[in-house]
Amino acid sequence: MIINWYGEGCFKIQSGGLTLLTDVYDSKIGLTPPRGKFDVELKTLISWPFEYEKDVPEGARIIYGAGEYEIKEVVITGVPLIKDSSEKFLKTAYKVEIEDMKLGFLGHISDEVSPESMEIFNDLDIIFLPVSGKPFIDQEKAAKLLKQISPKVVVGSFYKTPGLKRAAGDWKKFSDEFGQKPEVLEKLTIKKKEVAEQKGVKFIVLKI
Numbered sequence: 001m002i003i004n005w006y007g008e009g010c011f012k013i014q015s016g017g018l019t020l021l022t023d024v025y026d027s028k029i030g031l032t033p034p035r036g037k038f039d040v041e042l043k044t045l046i047s048w049p050f051e052y053e054k055d056v057p058e059g060a061r062i063i064y065g066a067g068e069y070e071i072k073e074v075v076i077t078g079v080p081l082i083k084d085s086s087e088k089f090l091k092t093a094y095k096v097e098i099e100d101m102k103l104g105f106l107g108h109i110s111d112e113v114s115p116e117s118m119e120i121f122n123d124l125d126i127i128f129l130p131v132s133g134k135p136f137i138d139q140e141k142a143a144k145l146l147k148q149i150s151p152k153v154v155v156g157s158f159y160k161t162p163g164l165k166r167a168a169g170d171w172k173k174f175s176d177e178f179g180q181k182p183e184v185l186e187k188l189t190i191k192k193k194e195v196a197e198q199k200g201v202k203f204i205v206l207k208i
Contacts, residue, residue: 003188005206007031030165044107047089083111100192101125124151131156132169143177155204
């Protein structure tokens with residue numbers, strides 16, 4: 001599995017012949033979104049009324065909201081973030097089962113996860129989580145959440161990066177709260193065997 005980051009909450013996960021994207025943004029934010037064909041995109045935040053994207057590649061699928069989905073033997077479970085949602089927008093977290101690994105995408109989370117949702121995320125191998133603080137989950141709460149979930153790998157998202165037009169925090173306070181310095185990579189290449197044999201937890205910061 002190969003994981004690339006394009007800034008904010010946008011990741012590209014490549015596994016065999018499948019390409020999964022998360023939270024693709026508009027280039028107006030100052031960054032360059034991924035290009036090319038993909039099989040599925042997960043939306044962790046949508047605004048109402050939601051308009052399905054134009055120019056979606058043939059055969060590709062956009063997923064938003066709670067539910068269970070299966071695409072090319074990849075199982076996806078959408079979990080509503082009720083405390084974070086409103087009449088204007090919907091936030092969703094996802095669990096993705098791929099390559100015999102379990103990935104959790106907490107997207108735009110800004111509050112604690114409900115006990116019911118925690119049950120779904122308590123066996124993750126890799127979690128993708130905002131680590132920059134407001135307007136997302138507080139860094140102290142994020143560190144506490146991870147200690148409850150105990151994933152093998154933590155991949156940060158929504159932190160400050162060159163070119164980003166909005167004001168964003170960095171990952172350093174989270175690193176202090178979590179008690180671990182990150183491994184900074186251009187991309188993350190990982191296999192189930194490596195995760196299974198790994199001792200402790202890794203904090204990963206990716207470059208664009």
